[in-house]
Each structure stands twice: as C-alpha cells, then as structure tokens.
Amino acid sequence: MTVIADELTPVERTPIQEFYAHQKVFITGGTGFLGKVLIEKLLRSCPDISTIYLLIRSKKGKDVHNRLEAIFDDPIFELLKKEQPKYRHKIIVVSGDCSLPNLGLSSDDKDLLIRETSIVFHVAATVRFDEKIKYAVAINVSGTKEVMDMCRAMHNLKSVIYVSTAYSNCNQLTIKEEFYPPPISGQNLENLTATLDERRLDDITPILLGDFPNTYAFTKAIAENTAKDNGKDLPLGIFRPAMVISTSSEPIQGWIDNVFGPTGGIVGAGAGLIRTLNVNSDCVAEVIPVDLTVNALIATAWDVANGKNVASDPPIYNYVATWENKGLTWGEYNDYALEFGTRTPSIRSIWCYVNYTTRYTTLYNLLTIILHIIPALILDTGLFITGQKPKLLKLYKKIHKFAAVTSYFSQNTWNFHNANTRALWDKLSPEDQKNFFFSMADFDWRTYMERYISGLRLYIFKDDPSTIPAARKRMAVFKIFHNLIIYSMLAIAIWFGYKFVSFVLSLGQSAETISISENSIVR
Incomplete structure (x- = not known):
C-alpha cells in the first residue's frame, strides 16, 4: 500500500524513509540510466524528501530546462506521476558540467548547494570504454575532486556516496571491498593531461593504462582514491555496481534506455546484425538489475550516515550478482x-x-x-x-x-567480496527490505532475462507488442x-x-608410382 506524503507520520516511516525525510539531495548524473531510476525511486519511496537538486549541462542544442522536462517524459515516471502527482516541485535543476572547474556552477548555485544540501550522490561519469584519456580524466577524476571539495564546505552534510564500478580494479582477479593503490595519483594524471596535447596523449595512453583494459576502468580506479584523499573526514562511501542492465520489477519490468555493455551485443543479435561474439561461456556474467542497484545505493547513504566514520577508510560496497549463488554465466x-x-x-x-x-x-x-x-x-x-x-x-x-x-569482461571471471553489502542487507528492517529490495541471494535469472529481452523489444526497438x-x-x-x-x-x-584430400592422395600415389619406376630402372 502506498501512503501519500501528507498522511505519512514519523511513526509510519521506515528507518530509510525517516533518514531521507525533509532532506535535500544533490545528484550528479541524473540524466543517465542509473540517475533516472535513482530520482524516480527517491521521489516515490521516500515521499517526505524535501528537494532533489540535479546537476545538468546543456547538450545538443537543448538547455538544462528542456533536458529536465525530457527526463520526466520517460515511461519509468508514469507510476510516480500516479502515486505522487505533486512530485515536480521537489526538483530543482542547476546548470553545470562535471568536466569543468567548480563543476561549471555559477557562484549563486554553488552557494545554494553548499548551504542546503545534506545528501550527495555523485553518479556522473563517462562510461565509454574507449573514451579519450583527456576527457575521461576531466569528468571521472577531476569531476570527483570538485564534488568532494564542494562537499567539504557543506555544513549539513549527512552522507556522500561516490558511484564507482565493480571493475575499477579489474586488473585484480580478486576484488575486495577495500581501496587499491592507484596506478598514478589523480593530481599527477590531471597535470599530465593538462600539459600534453591530445595527439601525444593518445600515443602514450597504452603505456599509462598498463594492465588496465580501457580508460574507463583506469580513471575509475584513480577516482576512488581521489574521492578518499579529498573526502577526508567526510561521511563518504564508495558504491561499486557491476554491469547494470534493465529493471527487474519496478517501476516497470524490463525498462532500459541504452545499449551499453552486454546489452549492445544482445540488441545487435536481435537486430540480425551480430551473429558471433568472442565470449567465454563458462565465465560469470556479473550483470545486475538497475532497480535493485538503486535500492542498494539508497541504502548505502543511510548506512554511511549511521556509521559515524568509525573506520579509517570510507566503507566500500561491492554490489554484484554472485552472492550465495554462483551467478549467471x-x-x-x-x-x-x-x-x-x-x-x-x-x-x-x-x-x-x-x-x-x-x-x-x-x-x-x-x-x-x-x-x-x-x-x-x-x-x-x-x-x-x-x-x-x-x-x-x-x-x-x-x-x-x-x-x-x-x-x-566476457573472457574473465572475478572473485568479488561483498561482505559489506550483505551486512547492509541484514541491517535493513523487514519493511525496508521490502521497499528497497536488493538481495541477489536467490535471484530468479530466467524470469528476469525474459523481462529483459521483452524490455529491449519495447524500449530499445520501440516495437509494439501487437x-x-x-x-x-x-x-x-x-x-x-x-x-x-x-x-x-x-x-x-x-x-x-x-x-583437396583427393588431390593430396593422388599426389601421394603419383609419387609412389614414380618411386617404384625409379627402383625398377635401377634394378
């Protein structure tokens, strides 16, 4: 049963709903796949939330307000519009860009965020595997530093979550919920990309990457340490999701709006274009539903705020498909x-x-x-x-x-530790486990894959079921x-x-005949 905000009393709120009640949340990357689902879930399941500030940049001739309106035209917001029809006044857009100094914010907008924000989700990143190193550093590394610097000035800050990736340290086959030494410091990498031109950077990129497969994983590894180093004494947590694909059940089944990662191969095959793939069928496919991922992400902010920074390093949450089960191959x-x-x-x-x-x-x-x-x-x-x-x-x-x-990523299997994530699940009240479900312990992959493929047909191919x-x-x-x-x-x-075999055999017979003839002549 959905309870509207006006009827929700503190007694009726779950612990997570109580945490988000009257809070002002700042989200980067809200126009992306994960960001949209995060916005929808916060507004629908935490109806007493006060405000969500979205950092949006102008793109392809559309200003930030046009892009904001386009977000809410998506089918995933239909349920929200029915359950919380007055949600729109809670959204405030601020114009900015994570690849720019000070996030490209005006002084007034920056002062507003510093004064008002109490919870931060830094989701924005370039997820292209083959992104140019200069831009990947600007948004993934420098952008993270700028967010942490701004968070340090926030007086009401309760929690800040940096969304990384489970593959940020994919050069290790066992990945624990801990920090790993970066291949180069964020500051040195920023200095390098600022000094060299793009052609020279392209030439040395393979050397910089070393045993990292691409610029995405490389810069994410560095960004994690940038967040830690620049987020000292902050209520900071690192959230590492695996490959995020379509929704499982909410707000609608099988919703997806992109063809990144493994989805691209399935869409290409469904279109009749891709007919072969270089895949090790025995390796684990660490794919996770976006709705469960967002539920875990929302819970991590609550957990970090309750943690009181007791550990020397910020907590890290590996959110992957393999729990007790072996996962999907x-x-x-x-x-x-x-x-x-x-x-x-x-x-x-x-x-x-x-x-x-x-x-x-x-x-x-x-x-x-x-x-x-x-x-x-x-x-x-x-x-x-x-x-x-x-x-x-x-x-x-x-x-x-x-x-x-x-x-x-389809030729290797990683051993992901996820004790922090599983402990977080156990901390949730029964009501929060229902409202923010994210356990992968007994996940029904067959049902999920059927919804996933149906969703691709409906939301990517835009095919009518008829x-x-x-x-x-x-x-x-x-x-x-x-x-x-x-x-x-x-x-x-x-x-x-x-x-060919007949020809080879005939040659052999001819050679044998010639040999016999030569022997006869000799005799």
Whole structure:
C-alpha cells in the first residue's frame, strides 16, 4: 500500500524513509540510466524528501530546462506521476558540467548547494570504454575532486556516496571491498593531461593504462582514491555496481534506455546484425538489475550516515550478482537471450536471431569474416550497383570495435567480496527490505532475462507488442534462408575438402608410382 506524503507520520516511516525525510539531495548524473531510476525511486519511496537538486549541462542544442522536462517524459515516471502527482516541485535543476572547474556552477548555485544540501550522490561519469584519456580524466577524476571539495564546505552534510564500478580494479582477479593503490595519483594524471596535447596523449595512453583494459576502468580506479584523499573526514562511501542492465520489477519490468555493455551485443543479435561474439561461456556474467542497484545505493547513504566514520577508510560496497549463488554465466545469458529473443523477435530485424559464441580469438575472427564481412561486402556491392550508399561494412567496423573493447569482461571471471553489502542487507528492517529490495541471494535469472529481452523489444526497438505474430513469421522465413545458406556453405566446404584430400592422395600415389619406376630402372 502506498501512503501519500501528507498522511505519512514519523511513526509510519521506515528507518530509510525517516533518514531521507525533509532532506535535500544533490545528484550528479541524473540524466543517465542509473540517475533516472535513482530520482524516480527517491521521489516515490521516500515521499517526505524535501528537494532533489540535479546537476545538468546543456547538450545538443537543448538547455538544462528542456533536458529536465525530457527526463520526466520517460515511461519509468508514469507510476510516480500516479502515486505522487505533486512530485515536480521537489526538483530543482542547476546548470553545470562535471568536466569543468567548480563543476561549471555559477557562484549563486554553488552557494545554494553548499548551504542546503545534506545528501550527495555523485553518479556522473563517462562510461565509454574507449573514451579519450583527456576527457575521461576531466569528468571521472577531476569531476570527483570538485564534488568532494564542494562537499567539504557543506555544513549539513549527512552522507556522500561516490558511484564507482565493480571493475575499477579489474586488473585484480580478486576484488575486495577495500581501496587499491592507484596506478598514478589523480593530481599527477590531471597535470599530465593538462600539459600534453591530445595527439601525444593518445600515443602514450597504452603505456599509462598498463594492465588496465580501457580508460574507463583506469580513471575509475584513480577516482576512488581521489574521492578518499579529498573526502577526508567526510561521511563518504564508495558504491561499486557491476554491469547494470534493465529493471527487474519496478517501476516497470524490463525498462532500459541504452545499449551499453552486454546489452549492445544482445540488441545487435536481435537486430540480425551480430551473429558471433568472442565470449567465454563458462565465465560469470556479473550483470545486475538497475532497480535493485538503486535500492542498494539508497541504502548505502543511510548506512554511511549511521556509521559515524568509525573506520579509517570510507566503507566500500561491492554490489554484484554472485552472492550465495554462483551467478549467471555468459553461456546462460546468451542462451536465455536466444530463447526469448526468438520467441518475441523484433519486427525491425534484418535477419534471424543467431549467435555463435567462442572463447577462441582466431576462430572468432574467422567467424566474423564468414558471418559479418562477406555478407556485408555482398550487400554493399548490391547497394553500390543500384546507386545507393554502401553502409554495412562501415557499420561492422563499429560493431567489431565495440566487441573488441567489451570482450575483456566476457573472457574473465572475478572473485568479488561483498561482505559489506550483505551486512547492509541484514541491517535493513523487514519493511525496508521490502521497499528497497536488493538481495541477489536467490535471484530468479530466467524470469528476469525474459523481462529483459521483452524490455529491449519495447524500449530499445520501440516495437509494439501487437507486431509479435508478424515478427515471428518474418523470423521463420529468415531462418529458412539462413539455414539454406549455412548448409550450402557447409556442402561447398565439404566438397572443396574432399577435392583437396583427393588431390593430396593422388599426389601421394603419383609419387609412389614414380618411386617404384625409379627402383625398377635401377634394378
């Protein structure tokens, strides 16, 4: 039962609701995937919250107010609008940019935030794996330092949570809930990127990264220590979520608004474009639902505020899929995606849903030639002949670049410790465990994956459910042609193999005949 704010008394509030009652929360990254769900959940489940300040920058010709209005047009806010119709007056937008000094804030807005804010969620980051090092440092490292500096001036601050990633220290195969020495200090890295031009930085990026797979993980590792060093004596916590994908159940099932990480591979396969992936099917897929992730994030701020900084370092919470259970493997992830993707295919797909995975890079490269490059070359040639612009080879170049930067995470399994996160779950009251559910102990992956794939069809492909029967018929036709092509290629390969073996055997027989003839002559 939902209780509206006017009826909610302190006695009726849960401990977490009591913590957020009358508080003023500052959120960076509120326009992003995780940020939207965080805003929605706070407003709906903590109805006595006073104010949410959102840091938003102008983008693509839209000012901050237009971008704010666009946020609330999203389907995930429909339930909030029904349950809390007066929520809008609690949202205040401040114009800024985490990649700029002082977060790009005006002096008045900065003074307002310092004076009023009591809880901070620093969510903003560039999540592109192949981001230029200069920009990745500006937003992930420098932006974190600016947030911590501003927090130090906040007199009413109860809790500040820096949202990192479970893969911030992915060069370690065992990742504990503790800080790891950074590969370089944040200050030295900022000085380096400020001194060198972009071309020179691009040249030395591989050297800087060392055993880190990309600029995202590299800068996040440094940013964690930047938060710790610049957040001394602050009520600070570090939240490390794994790969965040669609909602599980609230506010709606299967909602997602991006194709980052593993979602990109599933969407590409569902579109009929990606037919092979470089994946180790036995490795664990550390994917987590965004609604459960946000529930855990909200709880960490409450826990940090109650912790009174008893530890020497800020607490770290690894939020991952593997609790008592072994989690989902990439093989299971792809099998579920194929099963449910075939059952409810997109009407927009250009080919049937197939996905041949292999852990072997050489075999994967061969499969990309057969399943991606050759078909793209044939179709692009047809487009060129008919006077149209070729586009498939260019598209596959982007797809293969995406596959190259994500394969690292599907080829390894990490041992994540999560004692702090599990202890936090145990601290929650029964009411808070229900309202802010985030336990992954007995998670139903099959049901979740079905919702996930249905959500991709609805929110990414924008397909109406009424088109499912037509899409199935279309997919069946594609499947027939696909099998004809595959079996024809297999038959041709067998024929060539047979001819090659026959040729080799004939050479051997010829050589034997010549040898016998030579021996006869000698005798």
